[in-house]
Amino acid sequence: MTDWKARAAALYDGSFRPMFIDGAWCKGRSGKVIEARNPANGDLLATVPQGDAVDMDAAVAAARKAFLGPWSKFTPFERQALLLRIAEAFEQNWEDLCLSDTLDMGMPIQRTLGNSRRVLGMLRFYAGQAVTIHGQTIQNSFPGEIYSSTVREPIGVVGAIIPWNAPIAGSIWKIAPAIATGCTVVLKPSEEASLTVLMIAKIMQEAGLPDGVLNVVTGLGTEAGAALAQHPGVDKIVFTGSTATGQAIARAATGNLKHVSLELGGKSPVIVCRDADIDQAVPVAAMSVFANSGQICIAGSRLFVAREIHDEFMRRVADYASNLKIGQGIETDTDIGPIISARQADRIAGYLAAGPNEGAKVLAGGNRADSPALQGGHYIQPTVFGDVTDDMSIAREEIFGPVISALPFDTLDEVVERANATPYGLAAGIFSTHLGTAHKLAHRIKAGSVWVNMYHAIDPVVPFGGVKMSGYGREGGIEHMQEYLDTKAIWINTD
Template identity: 35%
Template sequence: MLNEWNYNWVGGERRSSAATMEVRNPGTGELIGLIPDLEDQGVQEAIDHASEALHEWSELPAKKRARYLEEWSERLMHNREALALLLSKEQGKPFSEARGEIEGTVDIIRWYAEESKRAYGEIIPSSNPGQQLLVYREPIGVVALITPMNFPSATVARKVAPALAAGCTLVLKPAETTSMTAIAIFSHLIQTGLPKGTANLVTGDPSRIGSVLMQDSRVRKVSFTGSTAVGKKLMEQAAATVKKVSLELGGNSPVIVFPDADLDKAAKQIVANKFENCGQVCNGINLIYVHEDVHDALLDKLLTLIRTLITGIGTEPGTDIGPLINERAVQKVERLVLDAINKGAKLLTGGKRLTEEPYTRGHFYAPTLLDGVTREMHITREEIFGPVMPVLTFKRESEAVAAANDTSYGLAAYLFTRDFARIHRMIQQLQSGNIGINGTSLAYTQAPFGGIKESGIGREGGRQGLEEFISLKYVAMTTV
């Protein structure tokens, strides 16, 4: 059991708790460590410290704030192998994916270190002589940041880095299943000599801690990544003190494959996207709409690729797909697959929990391909968040667009076609915050990422990610 990352950070000091929560490797069941289940008073103290530190941090020149971020990124890069190993053990994803996430975390922090220097104000021409209209950009204040389990390093950076760059102070609440990775990442930030209280981290019961954060009027913004159901609850709680909210929520992302697509490329991209992190990716492909003319050809290619994938423990060499995060996640996947099969879907491969060695103590589900899926099946309406690929067939472009848009979600959509006129039509018609054309990579540090409809509010990444933590102050100044 690891004892290195079993504490919180409150006011620049380590904080423990009599009450603890277990963190287990989802691939082996091994107890990795115990994290504090911090009491309400500890969470309140974290807010107190963030509030007290706000003036000093917000007054610090952007160039000096950037130096802390730069040193943070350097520390993470120097320790990337150890951090990736911890991430792989705690979250379950293959070590290669974990290392890529740590390196991506470094890129995010470095980018916002530079972007912090570009939060420019504005001068607006006045219609009255002798008057200036000025727009100041100021940090919004104390912010609460709540991160998910699937990318416990990158999501911390996507929230903490722009918040600090903007001049905000913060309280971070990471997912309880992957808190140790977040603690490790965060500890390297504290070790840069960051002014005490500027950044605080608390772990424990999400509902209870969330309530404390949301009820305090000094917390002026909450940035949350997680389920749509929890996001809606946070919006309700935010209304009481009129907090600004940024929400990156669930998705039901379609990919549409047209007859003129490069099928080899499409198959490789779809498989890589769908089975990354065992399907536990918010913008991961949920539904595959394939034109009837290329249905059989694409299915053959998908099936061939899927059968080469190796499911295993994340830290084992050669693993392509790790476990799901917990038993509840496996049960959800089982329910959706069983419902689809009972309603007529054809199981081409997978479709079962893996229980033999070396899977006996983990939460493993076989990579699955379902054909003949219809809109009456629950799997087309719910976010799967698992290694299951449902295939639907269409005849006309309009039919595919209507089906893709027939969801309460709007996070991501993908299409494969060589027809530029069709591409422009689809961009206009698809109801999604992010669209991938002939490729499935969407999340770039320099680009704004976020959803529409019930997939969220606000953006992470790019200059827009910094703007989420900034408040505008307008001044009309008349010359005396």
Template identity: 40%
Template structure:
């Protein structure tokens, strides 16, 4: 993947640590490309262990000064970063579409979540309260204080390349931690563009650092350098397991937001038109490349055919193309490897007996020939032995399954190793509460697909991860609680 040399026709951003911009120490670069047409977006420094160590050095040096600031002072810095994101949001949103592929309306939504995270944690930092504890012993006082964990390493996914920076960095910086970010190679230009915003905002040197390059080399520095006290990772369960093993060797604190296999349950009493529109929006969000996206669509047998017909109509009518163009509802997948994975899953489902109601192949035509486009797809009569039922699809494929009872659907919905998100559509609120409580997931939407907010905790159970991002819980991930016991003379 790495390539030497330069090309004056494309951007050549530099990695950032210690408040300054640097090429890779070894001089290597690699290119990020536009998944809509294969054009080069930027040439990125391909760093390794030494680059990561220098970034950690910078974060360690910055930690005493940053953690020593008042929460109000840190809040001003975060608000300044948010102000600059507001001013530059159109430019950054365009880069998100060019490098990751999602339509502009989704890129703008990602920028808004980034801004919301900064502003929320700027204020939440002021509420990192300790406590006085009623003491059972006379002449002693017990109190707790909250202190920052220390230097943190963060590994960012490609599918939400901007917002995930701030879902991690905003609470870390608000708590008084310093951080080294490692973005996904596919979307490194976005992270380096954001690095410029951090510098322009005047954050002290070393408080936030961005290193691009070889994932295993940079990850090893995060794992093996004892000065890095915490790792926050968003990505596949497979890589998460590797990081957890490495972190266990050093008893290092971790947060993990891993894979999902979200069940969506449409009961017979749901508002069919509103529910199917919501399901389509959820399923084809970011071309299906969302960890909380719809993966398994369980539809009650009484409404199955009607739901399948309506979903087919919506999928067939969807406008697919370059997300920079007006009216585009769905863009490409991130690369051709992702397309091949979707093709494998669809072929397996068909071989098992599933029927293709819409899509089922790559997009055809001159507008799509150089891009990694896959058609919005609807599969019906998907059998339980299809890989689609067990694996995260991460593509624009709606797989429909029939069910007849509440107990049946709860059993199949929970019978996977993942537990990130789930969705229920019903007009019966007794059932909604009952089912929501029994679903083995960290988040549940009831007649609602928008389950993320800066103010709310985000995360899963089982093999979908550890810890939470967002909300008050997100700040707790970057704070330690220290007990102070004091002898008091009477």
């Protein structure tokens, strides 16, 4: 059995970890650093540079040089081979990558280890896609006189900004399609969780990634992130994070009319119909929120339950929540790990207080978790609220914590209207044993992804993204590749 505590001590010892620009490891112009602390206990893991606009200029210049230079000569087959080597390197280093995520942002180690199929699948899927890029021959209005066709070309330098809640998968979802299409990347990880992204850069460099194809600038969102979003040398911005930040990035990108893809917040509904299989639905509905301590954009935090089964269902969800183990992420039996930071824990605690103040009833949890074993960390009990109404803040606002709001409903027409009455549209879940009911609800719910009798399923071949204020653009599937390509029309006079 792996001794995760011993491996953790060997992996991060509080030392400085430089950022990565043009194949070199750099301290950053300002000399300022950001502390990376373990949210489970407050221990210092490492320090990273607090990059600024000058560092971002250097990274964008390196990405542009690589894009116009040797990288542009790589054939689709060579890009495919590179991605396959990276996948092999990830497989060999998988436990260290997962441990890094667990230490840096708190996700339980069993959950990070379980993401291997998704992450390695992404790398190999995009490797396959690298050799499928093609244009079309078009039959125009001048047959025999003018030949017309299209080619698909890499969009250029991609600026990627990712959040702290899933650094491994979040990074690969941005980097892999860029490599597959021949783009280059400047990646700004969250200041709350940068260490795994730096490890990813090292692994990719050792796998043969050419200099400048990937650059990682650590720093604050208000400094390095803002500089990347508005940089005139960036051709496309891809961002995952809050809706408010996504709006700011979209405004900043107008300077040179960058292409923009945004995967933003959500307040996703989970609908449990009266004919649902309760034994199946209870744990899935609960973990649609409690997974990763609720720090997931697709959390099914609005739990709509048919009135006929509401009381029994919510009693069982509350019992399930009360029996989840709260602990440090490196403990293999942990169900609920820490919240990323004291600031985020305080924000969630504000909603725990707001619920009862607005009339909701606490069915489970409702407080911070503060046992002696959790000292120094940021923990919130998995919480279930009953007697919730649609106008309460806990039912309207994205909490990004382990908090469920239960809402009874009477008819399918009613629940569709209420489920859609939100500015968000990222995901939804439906539980029903009636195929017709499931189909009808799935088509009527306004969301980018709808899961039926399941939740959280994400696969490289299936597109993922939101509608309304949950963003635009898709990640995954062939649609994702198109986000990194431009179409050029070519006309040839053959007369």
